[in-house]
Amino acid sequence: MSGLKNSPFGKRLRASHRDVDDEPSSPTKKRVYTVSTSTTSSTTTAGPSKVHPVFGIGIPSGSSSTPAFDFSSSSRPSTSSDTRGPESPVEQGHGVVFSMPRVAKEYGDRFVPSKDSGDLRTSFHLLDEGGPSTPSKNRIIPSESDAQKEQANAIFNSILHNEVTPPSPQRAASPTRPVAGSVPPSTPTKRRLFRYNTPSNPATPSRRLDTPTDEAYSMSPVRAESRKLLESPRRQLRSVCKTPYRVLDAPELADDFYLNLVDWSSTNVLGVGLGSCVYLWTAHNAAVSKLCDLTSTNDTISSVSWVQKGSTLAVGTLAGRMHIYDANTLKILRTYQSAHSQRIGALAWNSHVLSSGSRDRMVHHRDVREPSQRPFRKCAGHRQEVCGLKWSGDSASGGAAGNAMLASGGNDNKVCIWDLRGSARPGAGAQSGEDIPSDTPVWKFHEHTAAVKALAWDPHVSGVLATGGGTQDKHIRFWNVINGTMLQELDTGSQVCNLIWSLTSHELVSTHGFSSTTAQNQICIWKYPSLSMVASLTGHTNRVLYLAMSPDGETIVTGAGDETLRFWNAFPRRDGILSGPMSGAGVPGVAAGGGAAGGKLDYGRLIR
Template sequence: MDFDYAHYMLTEGRKGKENVAMVSSPSKDACRKQLAEAMNMNQTRILAFKNKPPAPVELFPREFSSLPQDKPAKLRRHIPQTSYRTLDALDLVDDYYLNLLDWGSSNVLAIALATTVYLWDATSGSTSELVTFEDESGPVTSVNWAPDGRHIAIGLDNSEVQLWDSTANRQLRTLRGCHQSRVGSLAWNNHILTTGGMDGCIVNNDVRIRSHIVETYRGHEQEVCGLKWSASGQQLASGGNDNLLHIWDKSVASSNSPTQWLHRLEDHTAAVKALAWCPFQGNLLASGGGRGDRCIKFWNTHTGACLNSVDTGSQVCALLWNKNERELLSSHGFTQNQLTLWKYPSMAKVAELTGHSSRVLYMAQSPNGCTVASAAGDETLRFWNTQQKSQICAMHIRQYQSIFFLQFPCINTARK
């Protein structure tokens, strides 16, 4: 039965009464009356009961909508296990206790080869010799960029430290009287340059004033081979050939406390050179032990508690936290002379990067965290891509590859 039609027929009679122009007849009125009785409709208005209208058709799939969606699946990450470029680094000193490689905030890599410091600008591709020292001063034992990326500190075998302006290519000053022997480790904290020497002393130097020595920390019995300030600038970590790791707090070290250090940690069983502060947790420090220890340890520097210890199976030479992932990169000596990328905190191996034929003594990370440079006792300098999934990082890698025909005066590109 068509209820709409029935409603029309029933209401026609009423419309006829309201509209005098409407034509009507007795036969039509009788027909309407019979129809109403048959349908049991005594009212002239009825409700039309119909099924619900269908849901509107979705013209575009949800994944193409401009509305916010669930987070896309994480891109699968591929880490190349070989370096994308290898350079010969002739006369690189094979000494575990030195620090001869650093990558500054202005994207310039500094490397010391014997008595010469070379600079490579990764942005422009230019290469230059900053300084060559006389034999009685050298060899160079440490290099470290200031936070501004323009000034660089150079530690020497004769116990001196020189400050250079890399942009103007000129020496600014020489710091004397800090140590009795070579200066193998350096660390900046704003305008304070901290130096560590073979004499076991740690010295804070204010480079703005003539009498630059402002504090001396004593706690190591042998050479200081590792120095790192925390990002806050409040705590200093130092490692030595005496197997000791010290955490120094500025407020404690400058007080009249009988012991200057905040924590003296004796868990390592070999020299502690490799140190790295975690970028995403300010009080987390990673330390690596030498050949007789082989462990990476993690510390809560507020409490001095050891949070974890992992036996890597070989000498730990250097540590770097990944700036873009929760990962730690370590470099090693005998037997594989590899770089190992670890997932933190599980310490599952993400990748092992191989190619060096001798212990990987030094590592430095580019400012954007995409590239790591490593220098080893085999006198090679290798560049690794640890962020393959990133388009930005891939762009930087291509840029580096395209400009590497420019070489250091003492470095050639014969090895690939």
């Protein structure tokens, strides 16, 4: 009863007792409360009284209302173990005496749990409001798949299917009764009813117990089909190294989502824009050279792009200038002083046609063979900065001009598809200094809800484009630019900064930045079209804003705001040995994940 004594109800009861004791004695009304260890009684002297029909307590006849509930704690109905129940009130003198038997344990008419003991929802298993939760309709953000576990589960399911539901044996066809009337009636010939002889050509039994491979002699608990499946050679799984085999320091590598400062040439030279300079890193000997320095012009590099075949590098700046360099001789070929009115954040080559996207919302196309500084065509399909440009057919059609389509992504969350094949070069109008703008793209996609910088054309399927949205979108979407439809979409849960397709397998690499999950700044490899994650590579401490691939398609390089360049062996050869122009990043025969201690890869860790 200690709980009842310290409860608010007990406190109010004791307070009421003190109030009653302090009242002045009245000659007409007298209350007497008697408490004993054996019985609990309450005596009220108030002249004639009656029993309340509900509470069962005595009420003075002169009172028009029931007594307060605080005064009748001992008079509540009780469900004790005594079958006699509470006794009826007995009149004694001028009052009513309530006499109750001794109760071992008192139970109230309702149970009020104490909140101090713990959580009510946990203690009494109360369900949440709204009933059982239903699965969300949104796509769950995918996680890295375990190829070995998937293969083991597939084998287990096949064996389970063979053991539980084995294929039914071939049954002989049921004999058919000849159709009535097909055989003409004839007189039966006289012959013996029983004939005892051995058949001349007995049928060969279908099961031969003299073969050692018969199931009767098998010691295996599974069937022959299951044993054959277990003993058959399995496909060798591709393993992706989770650590970069080389890390280069890249000071002043800008942490700007709208810039493109890293590109890898077909001649195996990496171009990187650092501040006001452009540096070249040769992969086969790890040599570093400075291509240009724009410090004297008070300008900063904003984009770099190699031509598909050759050693020509285009450089865009924050001031809107565009320079073209020869990487072999480290000399400038030509300069466009007023290529754009604002910074040039994206560059893309299509053979001799150089396309540039700027913060002035325009896309300009120039033929580098012509002496004119003015573009032969302008595309004005975006309402904000153009931050992504990619020509299709870079490898499929050899980058021939007029045989490809251009995809542009902007800060207005739009993706535009342009086709230059339907327009002729300007004639007299261009010679007189007039520009021919075009505001009508072939397709314009509006599904993204954030800036679109990541663009990648599928080299294996013609007309398939992959696009990635920024922080507010986090989706990778796949488009069919032939009919203008969206094929698939994938919620990555992170800001998509770059996309690139593998040249040796139908897989896609994406780099990420800000994330709604715990994993941030990761590099993901996706399998297409299942869109399952093959691997997730981590190591950068800032957004992975820059991505490029080696010419042989085996190595990718990523750059981030942490001012580092990391080289990943994302698509190694089947035999695990690198060969070709990126043989161990310069050493033939070096195993995947090159850069072993003491190898020729240790030329230093600084790119500058």
